[in-house]
Amino acid sequence: MRRERRRPRNKIIIKMASPDKNLLNQHLENIKKIAKITRSNIKIVPLPTKKIIKSVRKAPNERGTKTFEVWQLRLHKRLIIIETDSNRMFRMLTRLPVNELLQFKMEIR
Secondary structure, three states: OOOOOOOOOEEEEEEEEEOOHHHHHHHHHHHHHHHHHOOOEEEEEEEEEEEEEEEEEOOOOOOOOOOEEEEEEEEEEEEEEEEEOOOHHHHHHHOOOOOOOOEEEEEEO
16 A cells, blocks of 8 residues: 655745735735635634824924824734645745735745
């Protein structure tokens, strides 16, 4: 009886963050399509949204009333874990176009 050697399953961990939630979801759909093509297991974990709040004084000098403006930036984050047998998934992921508003970090284990 002949044993078949199985290739070890590679784990690709992707961390994504963006201030634009629609852009993040659009990129997630592209990754899901690639995972479906390569028959890979994919798990998407939504991480908590980070809020960066800055208050800035409206007046440029010390005169006038002390009024402040409050600016807020929300960073939406996702963690994607992909288990795959082939290197094809990684090659297809590296060819994806990434928008400048999207922070994209990929790690292979």
